[in-house]
Amino acid sequence: MKLSKTLCYMPFIVMAVFLMPAFAATPIGQLASFDSIATEGWVDTGTTGLPTGRMLQTPPGDANFNEGTGSMKINFTPPILNIHKEIEVVRTFSPVLDVNYQTQAITLWVWSADVNDSRFQTGSSRLKEVVLYDSTVGTSRHIGRFTVPPLKNVGWNKVIAPFRNFMWMAGKGAGAPLIKPGVVEWNKITQIGLFMSCLPYYGIGNPIYMDNLWLELAPAPIARPYQISSCDNIVDDLWDELRGSGVMLQTPPGDANLLGWKDPNGSMMIDFRVYGVAKSDICPSLSFVPALDFSTDYNDWAITVWLWTDLVLDSKLKEIILHDAEWNLGRFRVPLTLSPGWNKVVARLDEFLWNRVGNDIITISPDEVRKDAILSMEIWTECHPGGGNQIYLDDFRFEPAVEALSEATIVNADRTFTPITVDGNPADWAALDDSDVVDFDLQAVPDPNGNLHVKYRLAWDPDYLYILVQEQPGDGVATEAANLAAFSDSALGVSEWYDSLALYFDFTNNRYPGIASHISFYLFLGLSSTGRTDLMFPLTNGRWSDQGGVDLAAIANGSVATSGTLGSRVIEAKIKWSDLDSAIDWWRLPEGGLAAAVTAKPGSGYIFGCDPRLCDTEMLDPPWTAEKGLAWLSNGEPSGTGIYAKDVRLVCSAADLDFDCDVNFKDYAQFAEKWLNDGCNNLNGFCNGADIVIDGTVNMIDLAEFAQEWLSE
Numbered sequence: 001m002k003l004s005k006t007l008c009y010m011p012f013i014v015m016a017v018f019l020m021p022a023f024a025a026t027p028i029g030q031l032a033s034f035d036s037i038a039t040e041g042w043v044d045t046g047t048t049g050l051p052t053g054r055m056l057q058t059p060p061g062d063a064n065f066n067e068g069t070g071s072m073k074i075n076f077t078p079p080i081l082n083i084h085k086e087i088e089v090v091r092t093f094s095p096v097l098d099v100n101y102q103t104q105a106i107t108l109w110v111w112s113a114d115v116n117d118s119r120f121q122t123g124s125s126r127l128k129e130v131v132l133y134d135s136t137v138g139t140s141r142h143i144g145r146f147t148v149p150p151l152k153n154v155g156w157n158k159v160i161a162p163f164r165n166f167m168w169m170a171g172k173g174a175g176a177p178l179i180k181p182g183v184v185e186w187n188k189i190t191q192i193g194l195f196m197s198c199l200p201y202y203g204i205g206n207p208i209y210m211d212n213l214w215l216e217l218a219p220a221p222i223a224r225p226y227q228i229s230s231c232d233n234i235v236d237d238l239w240d241e242l243r244g245s246g247v248m249l250q251t252p253p254g255d256a257n258l259l260g261w262k263d264p265n266g267s268m269m270i271d272f273r274v275y276g277v278a279k280s281d282i283c284p285s286l287s288f289v290p291a292l293d294f295s296t297d298y299n300d301w302a303i304t305v306w307l308w309t310d311l312v313l314d315s316k317l318k319e320i321i322l323h324d325a326e327w328n329l330g331r332f333r334v335p336l337t338l339s340p341g342w343n344k345v346v347a348r349l350d351e352f353l354w355n356r357v358g359n360d361i362i363t364i365s366p367d368e369v370r371k372d373a374i375l376s377m378e379i380w381t382e383c384h385p386g387g388g389n390q391i392y393l394d395d396f397r398f399e400p401a402v403e404a405l406s407e408a409t410i411v412n413a414d415r416t417f418t419p420i421t422v423d424g425n426p427a428d429w430a431a432l433d434d435s436d437v438v439d440f441d442l443q444a445v446p447d448p449n450g451n452l453h454v455k456y457r458l459a460w461d462p463d464y465l466y467i468l469v470q471e472q473p474g475d476g477v478a479t480e481a482a483n484l485a486a487f488s489d490s491a492l493g494v495s496e497w498y499d500s501l502a503l504y505f506d507f508t509n510n511r512y513p514g515i516a517s518h519i520s521f522y523l524f525l526g527l528s529s530t531g532r533t534d535l536m537f538p539l540t541n542g543r544w545s546d547q548g549g550v551d552l553a554a555i556a557n558g559s560v561a562t563s564g565t566l567g568s569r570v571i572e573a574k575i576k577w578s579d580l581d582s583a584i585d586w587w588r589l590p591e592g593g594l595a596a597a598v599t600a601k602p603g604s605g606y607i608f609g610c611d612p613r614l615c616d617t618e619m620l621d622p623p624w625t626a627e628k629g630l631a632w633l634s635n636g637e638p639s640g641t642g643i644y645a646k647d648v649r650l651v652c653s654a655a656d657l658d659f660d661c662d663v664n665f666k667d668y669a670q671f672a673e674k675w676l677n678d679g680c681n682n683l684n685g686f687c688n689g690a691d692i693v694i695d696g697t698v699n700m701i702d703l704a705e706f707a708q709e710w711l712s713e
Contacts, residue, residue: 028104031192032091032213034072042072045088045193055089058209071111071211076125076198088131090193097189097215101163101181105218105290106130106192110159112151113206125208126151130161131193134185142184143176144168145195147375149287150240162218162290164373167325178326221293224301228377228396229286232265239268240285248284251392267308267394272315272383280383287376291325295372299350302401303332303377308392310340315391319380320347325373327357328364335639348401351510353542363542365587406682408609408645410694411436413458413465415603415652415661420459420466422572424531424563429468434654435459438646440501440614442629443474446636450616450629454501454527458610460650462599463578464558469501469571471527471564478566479617480527484534487526488550496630497617499527500535501571506609506640507580507589507597509647520588521554521580527569528562536560536573541585554583603652603659605689610648611638655709657689663709671706674698 032040037057044055056073074087110127132144144166151157168184169176196208229237234250241248249269272279294301307317322330330352334345355363381391414435420428429435441453453472460466481487481498505521519542526535536558540551557576564570581593590597590606597606616629634644652661657670674680674690678697686694692702 028215028217030212030214031093031097031106033069034211034213035069037072040091042089042091045090046086054087071209074125074196074208074210076207086195086197088193088195090131090133090191092191093189096187098187099163099189099215101166101184101186103218105160105162105216106146106213107158107160107216108194108213109156109211110148110151111156111209111211112154125196125198125206127159127194127208127210128197129193129195130159131195132163132166132189133191133193134188135190141172142168142170142179143172144184147287149289150238152236152238160216160219160289164218165289165291165325165375167327167375180326219290221290222288222398224398225400226398228303228398230265231268231394231396234268234284238286240287241283248282267392269390269392270315270381271390278383282381283378284381285376285378288374291372292374293372294349294374298366298371299348300401301349301398303347303349303396304399305345305379305396306342306394307334307345308342308394310389315383315389316381317345317379317391317393318382319378320345321378321380322352322374323357323376323378324370325375326370328354328369329357330354330369335642336636346399346402346404348404350401363585365585367587403683404641406641406645406647407643408641408647408682409643410607410647410649410682410686411438411458412651412654413460413648415650416459416461416466419461419464420572420574422466422559422561422574424561424570424572426468426470426570426572429457429459432457432459434651438612440612440633441472441474442614442616442631445631445633448629449631449635450614452499452614452616452629454614456501456612458648460598460604462595464574464576467503467523467525467571467573467575469525469527471567471569473567478527478529478569480530481532481535483532484537487535488524488537496615498615499569499617500615501525501527502613502615504609504611504613506611507584507594508587509607509609509640520584523555523573523575525560525571525573526562527571529565529569530562532562533560535562535571538583540583541588551583554579598650601659602661603656604650605659607647607649609640609645611640611646653709654692655706663706668706668710671698671702 032042034040037055042055046054054075056075058070058073060069072089074089076085076087108130112126127148129148130146132146134142134144144163145168146161146166148159148161151159163186164181168179168181170179170183171177192213194210229239231237234248239248249271251266251269268284270282270284272282303320305317305320309315309317316336317334319334320332324330331354332347332352334347350366352366353363354366354369379393412434414432416428416432418428435457437455437457439455442448442450443453451474453474454469455472456467456469458465458467479498487498487500502522502524504519505523507520520540522539524537524539526532528535536555538551538554540554555575556579558574558579560571560573562569562571577594577598581589581595586593590608598604600606611632613630613632632638632644633646634642638645652659653663655663655667655671657667660666670688671690674687675698677687677690680687680691680694680696680698687698690698690702692705695701
């Protein structure tokens with residue numbers, strides 16, 4: 001750093017780093033002083049050899065920044081030729097640079113005339129990227145890009161670009177493949193580029209000045225627990241708006257809309273109606289410099305934030321999104337808020353679903369994520385279809401992950417020792433007393449849709465999961481598919497043209513059912529009074545927004561049969577565990593797979609998510625008729641842990657507490673140990689199974705159930 005800037009302009013020197021604590025930079029070497037850009041060999045790559053006046057040497061004492069010895073000036077309105085929206089200047093190093101990407105960073109000083117232009121991208125200029133080139137040999141050249149966070153101050157800002165924050169590609173252009181840091185020739189960095197843009201491409205932005213390019217030690221990783229943003233000053237915290245300009249606002253202390261919120265210093269307000277224009281999607285963003293490193297404790301942490309909403313017009317915090325250094329994108333879908341006012345959102349890192357940027361359909365294993373280089377976080381807020389009330393966000397933190405208390409209802413699936421014959425005749429189920437019945441009546445859900453009413457139950461053995469669905473009187477008109485081809489033509493969405501029950505399965509029970517890409521397996525079962533054996537089709541691996549998600553291999557050894565008449569139609573089906581193991585992504589399955597999980601003990605005790613969706617559609621011919629219905633138990637998407645969510649537990653008997661398929665003194669000892677305990681929940685295995693009826697307490701009701709099971713052995 002030059003002496004004049006250090007002594008005379010210290011008040012303006014603030015690092016353009018996301019909430020980084022002060023650190024003593026250790027200079028390793030100066031890469032460019034910018035005192036003479038011609039001598040240092042800087043080249044304007046867009047107009048090499050043309051005197052456009054885009055890249056200029058500032059004279060000593062330039063009035064714009066009072067620099068004593070000069071710097072580089074980038075001018076978006078040159079005196080001749082055209083105005084420019086993007087400019088990259090590059091310097092070649094000889095000999096090449098040899099750097100340590102784990103511990104070092106590039107730093108430079110950037111002067112901006114208008115911080116709002118840099119932050120909210122409403123027009124004018126910004127330093128957008130620092131670019132590295134490791135080889136100049138044809139197509140083998142590797143190119144690394146560091147996205148510069150928004151500048152904080154009008155005037156001088158220090159930009160820090162740790163090498164671990166760079167994303168690398170094998171070649172230039174949008175189609176170039178991504179590469180991992182181990183492929184990069186870190187001892188052969190031949191060029192450094194500075195890429196600038198003027199948004200929204202008017203080419204009339206203020207000039208940018210740059211000075212003092214150094215190689216330094218990178219800041220140390222952030223220690224946790226950690227406050228990401230207090231939201232007391234969203235400008236100081238360096239929030240950047242990616243979509244919906246002008247709607248991310250700072251609330252003043254004591255804002256009346258916050259209804260007594262204890263933080264007197266303000267929060268972030270998302271306003272879906274700004275200047276009379278409705279906004280439907282708003283996505284504030286933060287960059288992490290240095291990159292967050294969760295490589296050893298990813299599953300142990302969560303992002304938390306307080307959310308205020310009045311639940312009017314569907315204004316909501318929809319997703320928390322993370323980006324890593326290899327263009328992987330992780331999404332946490334925020335459950336629907338059930339009560340107005342302030343609610344704490346907890347986004348466990350192990351509950352994020354990851355995919356490649358630009359391809360939301362194909363998900364990837366968490367093992368493919370660069371957990372040592374999480375670069376940024378987005379907060380996707382939405383009002384659908386647009387123009388809702390404000391929501392407020394406050395106090396973002398990294399906190400230890402705590403397993404959530406689930407309010408999901410657990411239903412037992414009984415073990416059958418005689419394989420059930422799938423023929424549409426429910427007689428096989430008569431002896432399965434512990435297969436709990438789920439009653440799903442469209443007339444009983446919030447905001448009823450349709451009048452179809454079914455009861456269903458599950459059973460199991462080491463090879464198969466069995467399903468029985470029985471229609472109850474109530475539906476006035478039946479709509480039945482003629483065959484599987486008609487029922488499963490999801491390209492037209494026609495599975496929703498016929499009466500059916502669909503089940504969302506979450507075999508790791510750690511996602512939010514109702515969010516398609518989070519679910520392991522989605523099974524459609526059609527109701528029919530004509531004795532069909534084909535009205536069943538599956539979607540797997542959260543890809544059912546794409547037709548490639550249909551995976552008949554998942555039911556290759558399964559079968560289905562229907563029977564009955566209108567008002568008493570029956571579906572009977574079975575699915576083979578090993579087929580599911582082969583068809584479903586391994587990270588969506590319990591460790592070792594389903595076939596192992598269900599036989600871990602003779603009576604299993606294995607629990608998974610299974611949420612129903614009922615379709616009652618009197619659509620005999622397009623368009624829709626007056627009567628139609630399509631709903632979850634909650635009508636809206638279930639949360640997976642909320643009061644409408646359904647979990648399934650595989651048992652031999654509800655009183656078989658040690659899962660050995662016997663109810664004896666060993667089970668009684670386990671029951672007696674928990675006698676009169678309350679607070680039974682999913683975190684303690686419902687008091688190790690002693691809470692037999694799953695009502696939160698071990699009492700006389702459970703004892704009566706236990707005695708009945710014992711006496712029936």
